Amino acid sequence: MFYIGIDLGGTHIAAGVTDSAGRILARDSTPTRAERPYQAVIADMAACALSALDQSGHSLEEVAALGVGIPGIADNETGTVIFCTNLGWHDVPLRQQLQRHLPLSVWIDNDATLAGYAESVAGISKGLRSSVFLTLGTGVGGGIVIDGKPWAGAHGVGSEIGHATLLADGEPCTCGKRGCVERYCSATALIRMAAEVCTMHPSCAMMQQAGGDMGRINGRLVIDLAKAGDPLATQVFLQYAHYLALTVNSIISFLDPDMIVLGGGISNAGEFLTRAVEKELPDILMFKTQPHAKVALASLGNDAGIIGAALIGKLTLK
Numbered sequence: 001m002f003y004i005g006i007d008l009g010g011t012h013i014a015a016g017v018t019d020s021a022g023r024i025l026a027r028d029s030t031p032t033r034a035e036r037p038y039q040a041v042i043a044d045m046a047a048c049a050l051s052a053l054d055q056s057g058h059s060l061e062e063v064a065a066l067g068v069g070i071p072g073i074a075d076n077e078t079g080t081v082i083f084c085t086n087l088g089w090h091d092v093p094l095r096q097q098l099q100r101h102l103p104l105s106v107w108i109d110n111d112a113t114l115a116g117y118a119e120s121v122a123g124i125s126k127g128l129r130s131s132v133f134l135t136l137g138t139g140v141g142g143g144i145v146i147d148g149k150p151w152a153g154a155h156g157v158g159s160e161i162g163h164a165t166l167l168a169d170g171e172p173c174t175c176g177k178r179g180c181v182e183r184y185c186s187a188t189a190l191i192r193m194a195a196e197v198c199t200m201h202p203s204c205a206m207m208q209q210a211g212g213d214m215g216r217i218n219g220r221l222v223i224d225l226a227k228a229g230d231p232l233a234t235q236v237f238l239q240y241a242h243y244l245a246l247t248v249n250s251i252i253s254f255l256d257p258d259m260i261v262l263g264g265g266i267s268n269a270g271e272f273l274t275r276a277v278e279k280e281l282p283d284i285l286m287f288k289t290q291p292h293a294k295v296a297l298a299s300l301g302n303d304a305g306i307i308g309a310a311l312i313g314k315l316t317l318k
């Protein structure tokens with residue numbers, strides 16, 4: 001049998017057909033255009049999935065289940081998206097709407113949870129009993145895998161690591177609180193920290209690289225200059241790595257997983273990032289002589305969303 005995974009993002013919908021090992025056989029994508037009514041977005045999700053299925057050469061009868069990753073939280077009792085901030089969705093009957101186009105078993109889960117699950121089945125944390133996945137993008141998403149299964153918590157909000165408090169009364173967050181992990185460990189945070197330094201040093205290398213326009217500073221620019229040894233970019237990057245190491249310490253203190261996997265845009269910094277975090281850990285961790293979770297880079301890239309969604313569909317059939 002085959003599985004369909006749909007990754008519903010704020011800008012793009014991606015759908016793919018996989019085999020039972022999570023290998024993508026065919027895929028398609030289309031813009032989300034989230035400003036439209038949800039019915040239109042969901043119709044496009046179904047059309048995208050059917051297009052991928054068509055390209056795979058298989059039929060709907062050969063598909064056992066469908067999974068959907070959403071940037072939010074869902075209730076799988078009712079098949080409803082409870083909350084999806086960047087789509088503006090509240091209590092959207094996603095399963096019911098999808099099944100009008102695709103008569104399949106439908107499971108809905110958080111996209112970072114599914115990406116973490118995909119890594120644990122087909123990626124860097126494959127075969128490990130426990131892992132925690134962090135997406136370091138515009139925001140910070142989290143995914144927890146325990147005993148080979150995604151752990152969403154008793155109430156579906158268990159992996160919102162991005163909104164754990166890192167600094168009491170710190171930077172204001174999009175969630176309405178202050179000092180969340182996301183405000184210090186996202187790409188947005190790295191850019192903010194760089195802008196703060198650039199305000200004090202308007203002729204620094206970061207500003208020169210950005211053509212004097214602070215609005216053009218992005219994560220890659222800062223990281224590339226830090227890699228090249230620029231002192232101010234290095235200062236910003238090490239500050240970022242420090243916050244990330246504090247977050248890693250919280251995860252280890254709470255869960256002590258086998259591995260912490262870093263994904264999302266900032267993880268493109270590669271081992272430059274994992275080395276910087278690992279270097280900080282001995283000073284931060286409580287049990288300094290005990291072995292601890294390896295901090296590793298995600299290996300599936302953007303495919304993790306489709307693979308995780310397809311595999312969760314499979315998992316929930318059992």
Ligand SMILES: [Zn+2]
Pocket residue numbers: 162163173174175176177180182
């Ligand atoms: Zn927050």
